[in-house]
Amino acid sequence: MKLLEAMARGLGRPGVTEFAVMAGRPPSVKIGATYEPMADFVPSEADVLEMLATLGGLAHIDSLGPEPSKWKTVEDGVGTLLVKAARRQGVVQALLVLQPSSGSLPVSPKASAEGKASPRAAKPPPLPGRPASIPPLGGSDGAVPFALAGNSAIAFDIDAEIELESNAAFNLPPPKSAAPQREGPLFDCLLAEAREKNASDLHIVATRPSLFRVAGELVPVGPPIDAGEAEEILLAIIPARLRESFERDGSCDFAVAHAKHGRFRVNVSRQRTGLKACLRLIGFEVPTLESLGLPTAIGNATHHHQGLIVLTGPTGHGKTSTLAALVNLLNSETTHHIITVEDPVEHVHPRKKALISQREVGTQTRSFAAALKASLREDPDVIVVGELRDTETVRMALAASETGHLVIATMNTPSAAKTIDRLIDLFPPGDQPQVRIGLAGGLRLIVSQRLVRGVDGNRVFVAAEVLPGSVALWNLIRENKTYQIPSLQQRGKSLGIVRLDDSLGELVKAGKVTLDEARMYAEAPDELSFVITGKRPAAPVKGVS
Numbered sequence: 001m002k003l004l005e006a007m008a009r010g011l012g013r014p015g016v017t018e019f020a021v022m023a024g025r026p027p028s029v030k031i032g033a034t035y036e037p038m039a040d041f042v043p044s045e046a047d048v049l050e051m052l053a054t055l056g057g058l059a060h061i062d063s064l065g066p067e068p069s070k071w072k073t074v075e076d077g078v079g080t081l082l083v084k085a086a087r088r089q090g091v092v093q094a095l096l097v098l099q100p101s102s103g104s105l106p107v108s109p110k111a112s113a114e115g116k117a118s119p120r121a122a123k124p125p126p127l128p129g130r131p132a133s134i135p136p137l138g139g140s141d142g143a144v145p146f147a148l149a150g151n152s153a154i155a156f157d158i159d160a161e162i163e164l165e166s167n168a169a170f171n172l173p174p175p176k177s178a179a180p181q182r183e184g185p186l187f188d189c190l191l192a193e194a195r196e197k198n199a200s201d202l203h204i205v206a207t208r209p210s211l212f213r214v215a216g217e218l219v220p221v222g223p224p225i226d227a228g229e230a231e232e233i234l235l236a237i238i239p240a241r242l243r244e245s246f247e248r249d250g251s252c253d254f255a256v257a258h259a260k261h262g263r264f265r266v267n268v269s270r271q272r273t274g275l276k277a278c279l280r281l282i283g284f285e286v287p288t289l290e291s292l293g294l295p296t297a298i299g300n301a302t303h304h305h306q307g308l309i310v311l312t313g314p315t316g317h318g319k320t321s322t323l324a325a326l327v328n329l330l331n332s333e334t335t336h337h338i339i340t341v342e343d344p345v346e347h348v349h350p351r352k353k354a355l356i357s358q359r360e361v362g363t364q365t366r367s368f369a370a371a372l373k374a375s376l377r378e379d380p381d382v383i384v385v386g387e388l389r390d391t392e393t394v395r396m397a398l399a400a401s402e403t404g405h406l407v408i409a410t411m412n413t414p415s416a417a418k419t420i421d422r423l424i425d426l427f428p429p430g431d432q433p434q435v436r437i438g439l440a441g442g443l444r445l446i447v448s449q450r451l452v453r454g455v456d457g458n459r460v461f462v463a464a465e466v467l468p469g470s471v472a473l474w475n476l477i478r479e480n481k482t483y484q485i486p487s488l489q490q491r492g493k494s495l496g497i498v499r500l501d502d503s504l505g506e507l508v509k510a511g512k513v514t515l516d517e518a519r520m521y522a523e524a525p526d527e528l529s530f531v532i533t534g535k536r537p538a539a540p541v542k543g544v545s
Contacts, residue, residue: 464503
């Protein structure tokens with residue numbers, strides 16, 4: 001556990017006897033009269049509670065409050081520790097003070113027995129200012145030479161010895177790497193910070209620091225947000241029309257348009273410590289295929305007057321941005337009537353050549369299926385569906401694609417081949433032959449994409465699997481041989497087919513992503529390694545019976 005290792009390293013320093021830890025702040029040690037951060041990681045509340053439980057405080061964790069809980073523990077390889085823990089303004093904090101062995105309180109027989117049984121390294125000379133019975137921890141590389149085990153706790157009163165209430169350990173200034181002090185309303189500051197960090201998502205969680213998803217990784221910034229403050233912020237942004245459903249269901253989805261910081265897709269929900277929200281950042285400008293790093297050939301599918309285009313991939317991998325780029329392409333180059341059905345509306349498309357009608361589920365229409373049914377009477381050329389979620393929506397989308405409309409939609413499926421299987425399997429067996437016939441000839445394009453963290457760790461690049469409609473693909477769908485689609489992709493480069501692994505390989509060759517990162521998303525990681533390095537992994541040695 002990182003906190004226990006940090007505690008051992010910190011208290012192993014000459015002259016250091018106090019270790020302070022607080023959820024949302026780097027752990028610190030007292031050097032002279034001040035507390036200084038001694039690690040570059042920020043522990044969560046769960047990390048601090050786990051450390052306290054390991055240090056014998058399991059009986060105190062559930063009852064932590066403003067009044068400190070106190071106990072004594074003996075840590076093998078560290079010594080006798082006085083522990084004082086509290087939860088103040090929703091934040092868990094603890095102070096550990098190393099005690100001299102002489103004159104210390106008695107230790108339980110169990111702790112003594114465990115201490116004697118534990119393996120010990122040879123005792124080096126005692127450090128200056130440290131009792132000879134407590135060996136220093138770590139060698140020249142700072143490693144801890146033995147496990148921290150064999151602890152036992154004894155309840156006792158240390159009010160006279162430690163004043164947690166006034167201790168400077170829990171009023172530390174933010175570390176140098178932390179964000180500057182926020183000025184103005186907290187919510188506005190968080191939105192501005194998310195834009196500044198180029199984050200894809202902002203998480204606001206009661207009793208936790210704000211979290212920014214940067215290049216796929218969640219990064220905590222700033223002090224924990226009090227549960228009352230989180231509730232005040234989040235309840236204020238929930239639209240009045242959703243208040244009743246939020247109280248009933250415990251969650252809701254909507255979009256927020258901020259005058260200065262742009263649009264955000266928002267989910268607010270209740271959880272154990274209070275309210276939480278996830279805000280997905282929406283770009284100020286509608287993206288293009290070029291700005292997203294996608295092949296411009298994908299746009300060729302929009303030249304069809306009817307059929308189905310499906311954008312797939314896991315949640316959070318850019319499907320909505322690609323959908324917006326295709327709509328922007330149609331808006332810029334055609335005079336079509338485009339109807340979008342979204343939950344909620346994310347990118348607001350400006351007026352260009354096309355006529356765009358954007359409808360939001362729950363505000364302008366009851367459901368995706370209802371909007372699709374109504375759209376057929378609204379003289380559309382292109383119908384855009386935010387997500388194909390259920391059988392009725394897929395049925396209406398397929399019907400629209402067969403009656404002279406181009407339908408563009410997204411699905412949460414892992415690959416192009418599985419997208420076709422999912423579209424068919426949503427229907428009962430008796431309807432599946434008819435669905436296969438509809439897809440055979442009507443499917444124009446499937447794009448399955450992944451966002452892969454770049455070499456610098458600060459941005460992501462898109463890898464796309466592209467499967468355009470073709471006679472060969474339609475025959476496999478019609479004859480119920482979709483299991484042969486991967487084979488078609490292997491030999492279908494001339495048809496415009498791009499495999500996901502080929503796209504990942506191009507990113508690695510261009511120096512945009514590392515091979516290890518690309519292997520995490522590859523369908524055949526070993527084959528990808530061979531294509532890039534020219535070396536196949538060694539075959540495992542079979543055991544001899």
